[in-house]
Amino acid sequence: MKLQPNKPNKPNKQEKPLLGITMGDPAGIGPEVITKAMASRTLRTICRPLVIGSMPVLERTIKSLKLTLKAVPVKDHEAMPLSQGTVAVLDPLEAPLGRFSPGVAAAETGAASVSFIKKAVTLAQLGCIDGIVTAPINKEAINLAGCHYPGHTELLADLTQAKESGMMIVGGPLRIMFVTTHVAIKDLPGLLTQDKIEKGIRLAQLALTQLYGIRKPKIGVAALNPHAGEHGLFGDEEARVILPAARAAQAQGILASDPLPADTLFGKAAKGQYDGVVAMYHDQGLIPLKLVAFGTCVNLTVGLPIIRTSVDHGTAFDIVGKGIADPGSLLEAVKLAAKIANGRKSARSS
Structure with missing residues (x-):
């Protein structure tokens, strides 16, 4: 098997999708969760994995965890080893990553994590890989490296020149699109505009129809x-911006609800009354998600021309090197990316 552009007109239904798994920040738990996932038999039943990251870091991680794995370097178009016990690694760094302190944000590791992402995006855009699964980056580290983005989502949107994109997180029975993410609660009312809420509803509709294949999704x-x-007693955001956004979406044929109290909406969504939910802010959506699916949530970037899923956790600097990082979210991210990739191949062949 060659790492080369796929041929969309002649998809091989028997061939598992080729997914690029980026290492994330080498000083975080990304290398650990990747090697643990690679050591399980589950991952290889789902996809053909290609790790995009630092070869020396991966080798050290395998050794420290005492795993029976062997990292094998590959280039862009070389044949890739697929046998159990081997890890195909594409290291895009011009020089091996120097010494760094695990669990500490640094410009060197931040720059490396950005290099891994850029390489993965290039391969995906060329059709060499079917999708990207990302391990966590550290926002402080990438900013120290001169990459001034608040996170993966914004960086990927810029690299792919996506006109409109956003973060959906899925876990258990919930699929949640966010209007805002990492913002202070005190700033939230001023950041909620009708345009942003309409965008969140549009992206939820896009994800549920195109990525999940739901013909007429119900969106809470x-x-x-x-x-x-309470009719303006506790605030006017509902009447002023949220309801107009919902009504505009409804006028376009989207089955979006009027604004509903969050304390009951998520319970209804968990029972299947809604296919997805548009949350106004980070904790509003993440608290119910992590209550029902802690450790297995997946971050899905909607609106990109490529497939990208990610773990729903950070670099966890506090537990680096302890060997206790859980690869569950990474495995779920791989499953979702593979499912979407297979769906696209089936659609092309029909």
Whole structure:
């Protein structure tokens, strides 16, 4: 098997998707969760994995965890080893990564993590890989390296020149699109605009129809305030921006709800009454998600021209080197990326 552009007109239904798994920040738990996932038999039943990251770091991680794995270097178009016990690694760094302190944000490891992402995006855009699964980067480290993005989502949107993209996190029975993410609660009311909420609803519709194959998804739109504002008693965001956004989406044929109290909406979604939820802010969506699917949530970037899923956890600097990092979220991210890739291949062949 060659690492080369796929041929969309002649898909091989028997061939598992080729997924690029980026290492993330080498000083974080990315190398550990990747090697643990590679050591399990589960991952190879799902896809053909290609690790995009630092070869020396991966080798050290395998050794420290005492895993029966062997890292094998590959180039862009070389044949890749697929046998159990081998890890195909594409290291895009011009020089081996120097010494760094595990669990500490640094410009060197931040720059390396960005290099891994850029290489993966290039391969995906060329059709050499079917999708990307990303281990966590550290926002402080990439900014120290001069890459001034708040996270993966914004960097990927820029690299792929996506017109519109956003973060959906899935876990258990919930699929949640976010209008805002990492912002201070005190700034939230001023950041919620009708345009941003309409965008969140559009992206939720896009994800549920194109990535999940739901023909007419029902989308629950969360209110910001308790009791959906109680007719203005607890706030006017519902009447001022959320309801107009929902009604605009409804006028376009999207089955979006009017703003609903969040304390009941997520329970209804968990029972299947809604296919997805649009949350107004980070914790509004993440608290119920992690309550029902802690450790197995997956971050899905919607709106990119390539497939990208990610773990739903950070670099966890506090547990680096302890050998206790859980690869569960990475395995779930691989499963979702493979499912979407297989769906696209089936659609092309039909």
